[in-house]
Amino acid sequence: MSVFILLNCKTYDEGTGANAVKLAEACRDVAESAGVEIAIAPQIPDIFRVASVTDVPVYSQHIDGAGPGSHTGKVYVKSIQEAGAVGSLINHSERRLTLAEIESAAEALKKNGMKSVICTNNIATTAAAAAIGPEYVAIEPPELIGSGIPVSKADPGVVTGSVEAVKKINPNVKVLCGAGISKGEDLKAALELGSVGVLLASGIVKAEDPKAALYDLVSLI
Amino acid sequence: MSVFILLNCKTYDEGTGANAVKLAEACRDVAESAGVEIAIAPQIPDIFRVASVTDVPVYSQHIDGAGPGSHTGKVYVKSIQEAGAVGSLINHSERRLTLAEIESAAEALKKNGMKSVICTNNIATTAAAAAIGPEYVAIEPPELIGSGIPVSKADPGVVTGSVEAVKKINPNVKVLCGAGISKGEDLKAALELGSVGVLLASGIVKAEDPKAALYDLVSLI
Amino acid sequence: MSVFILLNCKTYDEGTGANAVKLAEACRDVAESAGVEIAIAPQIPDIFRVASVTDVPVYSQHIDGAGPGSHTGKVYVKSIQEAGAVGSLINHSERRLTLAEIESAAEALKKNGMKSVICTNNIATTAAAAAIGPEYVAIEPPELIGSGIPVSKADPGVVTGSVEAVKKINPNVKVLCGAGISKGEDLKAALELGSVGVLLASGIVKAEDPKAALYDLVSLI
């Protein structure tokens, strides 16, 4: 089983513009050295720039299911694809979508050969997301996001419960574990609980030395 | 199997205030006469009034998952329950919710012994809704709502596909069929496609004689 | 100048259903005794019930600008009016609306001879709301709502600045002062800053003795 790490730059200044490019370069170096897949989700205006200078897989932080047409300000699948993205987060807790929007966004990505990561907040919503059939579901209890307390320690049951629910509904869907993840032991624990990887942000993006933090993250696998 | 009919008053003038009470009385008369369950979903300010004068089951048109507290303007489960509602629509196409809100609304209803009807727009979202475990999922292709063209005729596959998907995910969940339903033949077709009943609105509420329209609706079962 | 007090029940259990009726009775008693206008904004399912048993002015906590039609779950002006409301809060910080929705809601109320109270968060949004021409604008810095720290003490400048801005844009609009208000000295300070009254909630609704708290509120005017 291959491990998958997805680094979310959010709107941190440390992950904006030229800083996003630097983070992507750190992802590339650590991924090559450790033999794991590390992808980055920069802000949407930074997708083109990041994708132009590295071959790190680039995800959008958000996508609307909207097609071509009169959808000013919406994030259109072909626009992020042409800018260089290979997939997108959908329904992050900081950018929630309706159920219909989640489904149309996942469908738009699938039709264009791209990967979707649907974010969820508990076991029941993870089960619902799995029924839609994305590449990944990322379970992130909102109260732990940015807390520094890893979900794998604070609430391991929500991870194992999510993994079980997904297996029952759609075994092709893989589970990522998010919220409070930053260290090697967190990733190790996440994998032991049945997830295939992690979605993380501040622990790396705002670290004094992001590349060192990434090396620590992958040190126990 | 018992048939379930849910009449949505929307914000039609013909279903507002005193008119909602009259519609509820028509529902009661036809339900008793035909031996089927007919429930009504009046506007939220009308729940108390409708529930006070008939014993027709009253559903809210919307509920927020929000608990007690600082949630001005939100629809709180205990408020609609104390007003006399026995359940609620969730995520109607005219009042979409995020996935997390759908789940918390369904959970709030369940904890209070009330019934939930999650509205969906296609087979994939129906499957997702079923994973949450409501009493009912109501499949309503948005393009047919209010069209006068019954979904059972225009797109029978979305109904049978929804019934199959729900059976696989959670066989306790029952499927309602909505959009364009108004006549006896529409209800009959809906039941033949595997649903247990219908969610309908303008075909009855805006009929010249709503009680006659309800009698026609149940005439073939 | 007549003082106006508007009591928001939010979704507090202490302000739900039968408790809302009791709060309305307390408002009536204190209003009569003190000779000030005290109105109540119960939850939407409670409007009919509260308006049926007292003649305290009843406001909705929220209204959608939507007209009659296919607007399931929306709060329609005629529905709250027929239930007994005389006005509505618009755009409370816990139920924000788009600018177009705020304007259409205020317009719908005005056309039906009802009063609107547009809630705002700072001087610039207060000026914008005044340009729409409601009966009242209620300035409530969100960080002070429910804090117990009265805006009149924590940030008097936002109140006087709002009063000035409104006077310049549309002198017919009256300013209410909200957030952290609960005591007689808070109301007195609010009036001294140029507002005509207060919008308040937890300080009264969750008080051990709401009627006594209301008597204290009006004790210094």
Next chain:
Amino acid sequence: MSVFILLNCKTYDEGTGANAVKLAEACRDVAESAGVEIAIAPQIPDIFRVASVTDVPVYSQHIDGAGPGSHTGKVYVKSIQEAGAVGSLINHSERRLTLAEIESAAEALKKNGMKSVICTNNIATTAAAAAIGPEYVAIEPPELIGSGIPVSKADPGVVTGSVEAVKKINPNVKVLCGAGISKGEDLKAALELGSVGVLLASGIVKAEDPKAALYDLVSLI
């Protein structure tokens, strides 16, 4: 008075990615030749790319007021600025915002030396937007957007009424006229009604020859 034309690419395929770059080049050529200011609002993932290859002023189609931090998927002012944008549309009818969001977005742009164009739907919302103090307000009756019927012809009163309302509230704010604009006579009429320019989209973006359409647009001024 200098004329300002802002071309919105929406999510049209003809305005996505490499096509947005081509449109920007057409804007540049026509602007230079006609001596008017023509700016472009490509999709957000295309801002960097468009701004890198031309010196046409680039606007974002949307911005969130959100600052740096935990705001996944939001459009952060520093991100679009570093990507090369000089301003942003705010509250387009296809991407409506709450009043508080409109104000914080306009404030964020102003603080960073960027220009804001707040879109509105009628005279009252135009007045409200002017009170916030953006560079431009763009009045676009939603029913005319994409209709091919220019607002200047269908409803000239909404333009002149907007211009008057803005003059009274904040004379520093300039009015753009949108919805249905595509030809030279439309721009001429818009200027005669008191606006300083136009916001337009499909009439140019989906034209067989966008550069020729732009030449026609500026031919009568």
